[in-house]
Amino acid sequence: MATGAADGYGRMAGKPACTLLHLGPGYGNGVANLHNARRAFTPIVNVVGDHATYHRQYDAPLNSDIATLVKPNSIWAKSADSADSVAGLAAEAVAASYGPPGGPVSLVLPADSAWLPTTTEPVIAQKPTRPAPAGSAVDAAARALKAAKKPVVLLGGQACLADGLKAAARLEAAGVTVYSDTFVPRQPRGAGVFLPKKMPYFGEMALGELEGVDLMVFVGTTLPVAFFAYPDRPSVLVPDGCETLTLAERSEDSIAGLVALADALGAPAEGPVQTLAIADAAPDGQLNAYHCGTSIARHMPEGAIVCDDAVTSGTGVGFATATARAHEVLALTGGAIGIGLPIAVGAAVACPDRKVLSLNGDGAAMYTVQALWTMVRENLDITVVVFANHTYRILNVEMTRTGAGKAGPQASKLLDLGDPKIDWVSVAKGFGLPAVRCETAEAFDAAFAAAMAQKGPTFIEAAI
Amino acid sequence: MATGAADGYGRMAGKPACTLLHLGPGYGNGVANLHNARRAFTPIVNVVGDHATYHRQYDAPLNSDIATLVKPNSIWAKSADSADSVAGLAAEAVAASYGPPGGPVSLVLPADSAWLPTTTEPVIAQKPTRPAPAGSAVDAAARALKAAKKPVVLLGGQACLADGLKAAARLEAAGVTVYSDTFVPRQPRGAGVFLPKKMPYFGEMALGELEGVDLMVFVGTTLPVAFFAYPDRPSVLVPDGCETLTLAERSEDSIAGLVALADALGAPAEGPVQTLAIADAAPDGQLNAYHCGTSIARHMPEGAIVCDDAVTSGTGVGFATATARAHEVLALTGGAIGIGLPIAVGAAVACPDRKVLSLNGDGAAMYTVQALWTMVRENLDITVVVFANHTYRILNVEMTRTGAGKAGPQASKLLDLGDPKIDWVSVAKGFGLPAVRCETAEAFDAAFAAAMAQKGPTFIEAAI
Numbered sequence: 027m028a029t030g031a032a033d034g035y036g037r038m039a040g041k042p043a044c045t046l047l048h049l050g051p052g053y054g055n056g057v058a059n060l061h062n063a064r065r066a067f068t069p070i071v072n073v074v075g076d077h078a079t080y081h082r083q084y085d086a087p088l089n090s091d092i093a094t095l096v097k098p099n100s101i102w103a104k105s106a107d108s109a110d111s112v113a114g115l116a117a118e119a120v121a122a123s124y125g126p127p128g129g130p131v132s133l134v135l136p137a138d139s140a141w142l143p144t145t146t147e148p149v150i151a152q153k154p155t156r157p158a159p160a161g162s163a164v165d166a167a168a169r170a171l172k173a174a175k176k177p178v179v180l181l182g183g184q185a186c187l188a189d190g191l192k193a194a195a196r197l198e199a200a201g202v203t204v205y206s207d208t209f210v211p212r213q214p215r216g217a218g219v220f221l222p223k224k225m226p227y228f229g230e231m232a233l234g235e236l237e238g239v240d241l242m243v244f245v246g247t248t249l250p251v252a253f254f255a256y257p258d259r260p261s262v263l264v265p266d267g268c269e270t271l272t273l274a275e276r277s278e279d280s281i282a283g284l285v286a287l288a289d290a291l292g293a294p295a296e297g298p299v300q301t302l303a304i305a306d307a308a309p310d311g312q313l314n315a316y317h318c319g320t321s322i323a324r325h326m327p328e329g330a331i332v333c334d335d336a337v338t339s340g341t342g343v344g345f346a347t348a349t350a351r352a353h354e355v356l357a358l359t360g361g362a363i364g365i366g367l368p369i370a371v372g373a374a375v376a377c378p379d380r381k382v383l384s385l386n387g388d389g390a391a392m393y394t395v396q397a398l399w400t401m402v403r404e405n406l407d408i409t410v411v412v413f414a415n416h417t418y419r420i421l422n423v424e425m426t427r428t429g430a431g432k433a434g435p436q437a438s439k440l441l442d443l444g445d446p447k448i449d450w451v452s453v454a455k456g457f458g459l460p461a462v463r464c465e466t467a468e469a470f471d472a473a474f475a476a477a478m479a480q481k482g483p484t485f486i487e488a489a490i
Numbered sequence: 491m492a493t494g495a496a497d498g499y500g501r502m503a504g505k506p507a508c509t510l511l512h513l514g515p516g517y518g519n520g521v522a523n524l525h526n527a528r529r530a531f532t533p534i535v536n537v538v539g540d541h542a543t544y545h546r547q548y549d550a551p552l553n554s555d556i557a558t559l560v561k562p563n564s565i566w567a568k569s570a571d572s573a574d575s576v577a578g579l580a581a582e583a584v585a586a587s588y589g590p591p592g593g594p595v596s597l598v599l600p601a602d603s604a605w606l607p608t609t610t611e612p613v614i615a616q617k618p619t620r621p622a623p624a625g626s627a628v629d630a631a632a633r634a635l636k637a638a639k640k641p642v643v644l645l646g647g648q649a650c651l652a653d654g655l656k657a658a659a660r661l662e663a664a665g666v667t668v669y670s671d672t673f674v675p676r677q678p679r680g681a682g683v684f685l686p687k688k689m690p691y692f693g694e695m696a697l698g699e700l701e702g703v704d705l706m707v708f709v710g711t712t713l714p715v716a717f718f719a720y721p722d723r724p725s726v727l728v729p730d731g732c733e734t735l736t737l738a739e740r741s742e743d744s745i746a747g748l749v750a751l752a753d754a755l756g757a758p759a760e761g762p763v764q765t766l767a768i769a770d771a772a773p774d775g776q777l778n779a780y781h782c783g784t785s786i787a788r789h790m791p792e793g794a795i796v797c798d799d800a801v802t803s804g805t806g807v808g809f810a811t812a813t814a815r816a817h818e819v820l821a822l823t824g825g826a827i828g829i830g831l832p833i834a835v836g837a838a839v840a841c842p843d844r845k846v847l848s849l850n851g852d853g854a855a856m857y858t859v860q861a862l863w864t865m866v867r868e869n870l871d872i873t874v875v876v877f878a879n880h881t882y883r884i885l886n887v888e889m890t891r892t893g894a895g896k897a898g899p900q901a902s903k904l905l906d907l908g909d910p911k912i913d914w915v916s917v918a919k920g921f922g923l924p925a926v927r928c929e930t931a932e933a934f935d936a937a938f939a940a941a942m943a944q945k946g947p948t949f950i951e952a953a954i
Contacts, residue, residue: 057515057559058518078719080725081715084713084715087823088717088718088826090562094561098555138719254541261544359551392860393519395860428605455913
């Protein structure tokens with residue numbers, strides 16, 4: 027929970043949140059969401075409390091190999107083994123978490139370093155800057171784009187922030203098709219914002235869309251690849267014979283690169299943006315993710331932060347909100363479901379004056395359901411929606427794609443969440459949230475409108 | 491959840507459970523309970539699904555350094571990088587999980603190894619045997635015990651299983667004081683069973699009890715150490731000048747060692763056991779952990795399996811159940827709270843004909859609260875008790891012991907779970923369990939008696 031919240035805070039605040047984790051097991055509980063944070067390049071400083079330095083040798087019950095455990099998801103990791111080393115290493119940790127391109131760092135803090143006196147002065151961390159891409163990279167991209175028949179620019183990470191999208195829209199206006207990665211850490215969307223195409227989740231769909239593309243230019247991202255491999259399906263999502271080129275590495279200033287490229291191409295000063303278009307009337311009939319999206323688009327206020335862990339229901343919502351009031355979306359960058367509730371906690375702490383939406387599949391929401399309690403405790407302005415289809419629908423889809431044939435009863439049961447059906451309203455109320463179940467599109471529209479009209483945490487079970 | 495359940499299964503079945511974990515993040519979600527399992531020396535085979543071998547190089551979103559992540563909590567780890575290697579490595583994994591003394595192993599299974607055809611035959615895993623301690627170790631222990639003025643034998647792990655306790659009781663009958671580790675993976679208790687003294691949790695209490703002890707003999711365990719270090723308190727729980735000796739390493743057959751030692755000392759054929767003593771009448775008045783223990787002892791059937799993650803409330807229960815009907819206790823071996831619900835799941839799957847009790851602090855129960863749903867789904871015969879004091883009481887205790895002074899409002903709030911108070915009955919009902927809240931000792935006695943009289947999962951919130 028804490029690490030997912032730190033990711034939400036870091037993405038929205040642009041500076042690291044600090045977590046306090048209890049030795050190896052406490053860090054372990056945060057691994058899945060730190061995986062997502064690493065993939066989002068979010069600055070996070072994890073302080074991992076450890077045994078007193080002299081006590082480590084005795085291998086007490088909570089002892090474990092923290093240095094190894096933190097490695098896969100830390101871009102920097104050190105242990106402060108004396109009280110006097112804490113200030114300097116803490117500043118180093120904060121600076122390191124910025125990267126560029128940033129990510130989680132681990133500062134191990136033995137108990138005696140915390141309780142012994144220190145004689146050192148405070149140390150202020152310096153935030154490193156991102157270098158702009160070399161002029162030669164800009165020139166090369168401009169030349170290649172001019173020469174290509176069907177070029178595409180692919181944005182990721184920093185390139186999808188507001189100023190990146192503004193510059194990318196100029197490229198679109200100059201005749202270059204602009205795509206974004208499938209999963210983007212933070213992306214403005216809706217009215218007044220340029221909406222690049224999104225790389226489809228399924229590899230063969232992506233290659234279908236990219237047919238005939240002869241140049242891909244990467245900005246703040248790298249070679250697009252399939253989320254999973256499947257028998258006889260592609261791993262790399264670049265068409266045969268298509269040239270690839272990098273304008274800006276993830277560690278470079280993608281926004282400066284995009285502006286320079288648009289200038290080099292003589293692109294118009296402004297590019298296309300979405301026009302506000304929301305449904306006048308509430309949808310009616312049986313509830314589904316598209317209806318929910320329509321209602322969310324109708325009522326979501328400007329500046330809302332949408333935390334998307336809705337998995338198979340996310341598409342329906344994203345479709346309708348493309349022309350909603352301007353908002354920002356935080357996506358599941360690392361594929362480790364269960365971030366939708368905690369990341370909303372962190373986003374709400376970072377931006378107390380903005381409405382936060384937490385959209386979750388019911389399978390995903392179970393991973394860190396404890397976050398519901400935190401929302402109440404901190405009185406955060408979060409509206410939680412759980413799309414309750416009572417199944418791990420995405421796993422049903424993925425299993426079909428492996429070609430393993432129709433799932434037998436044992437395999438099917440592993441993907442089923444319907445026996446018993448979770449009473450989400452009862453669970454949410456147990457954690458202290460006002461909660462309502464909606465079984466029709468009209469009911470959801472009314473409940474969501476009511477949630478937007480008030481402040482504080484609230485919960486909607488969308489029975490789809 | 492899955493790894494905690496695997497621990498419960500492995501401890502009760504004496505053979506490994508197999509988990510299926512989804513790449514690095516899925517493994518990460520299981521780290522805390524694998525830490526406990528490693529400390530319990532429980533055989534577990536974790537199958538960690540990974541990307542297809544040829545897809546790993548592209549670093550897709552779910553990719554991470556699994557080999558490094560699994561290291562701290564795996565006593566064996568390999569990747570089956572071809573379909574033909576799966577059978578042999580799986581058998582190797584099962585055998586490795588037995589140790590001795592056993593523990594979790596990790597078998598990484600790339601997607602293509604799972605979906606490609608194989609030409610190999612099935613391989614049957616061989617279970618390794620534990621060697622008996624050398625005769626010289628038995629002789630040395632016997633000589634030292636005879637020579638010592640105030641000797642103690644300390645049991646852990648396998649030595650605390652039924653046959654180990656029987657042999658250890660003979661030592662007690664021969665005048666040797668027998669202790670067990672503070673946290674034992676699996677220990678029979680109650681009427682007809684020998685109950686060794688338990689090493690106290692707090693170091694200074696342990697050393698107080700051991701004052702004057704001049705010999706400690708370790709059987710299936712090692713040097714006792716404090717759970718945490720604190721300023722000016724001891725790390726090693728052996729009195730100054732006390733000799734230490736190992737009869738049986740954790741990897742050796744402790745039971746054979748204890749029998750041989752008892753024979754060498756000419757100990758009686760049988761030692762002391764607990765006499766059945768349970769309260770005739772239900773306790774009354776305000777509910778507390780001691781009252782709960784009295785009622786649990788009154789109604790718990792013979793053969794019950796008690797999963798103890800009750801932290802500060804555990805002592806009250808353990809006091810009363812010491813003379814209850816014969817049962818077994820599974821303790822929190824690694825200090826990573828949150829095992830009480832999942833380990834009960836695994837114990838109930840391993841022993842479907844025995845009543846399983848899951849005793850939890852409310853802080854601890856929140857870690858893996860999802861396990862409640864699994865109990866219903868699998869219709870397991872588990873009675874869950876959550877001791878709801880709405881605080882992390884153990885952390886209040888530990889903080890005082892660091893000498894940091896009285897906690898300020900911010901620090902206090904970090905240890906508080908009472909704002910809002912979790913409505914455990916609502917949460918449990920949401921997951922499908924029949925649930926009741928008890929605010930008096932009489933109500934708890936009646937609810938617990940009713941739970942023992944039925945089969946299937948049920949939930950009691952003990953409002954202490």
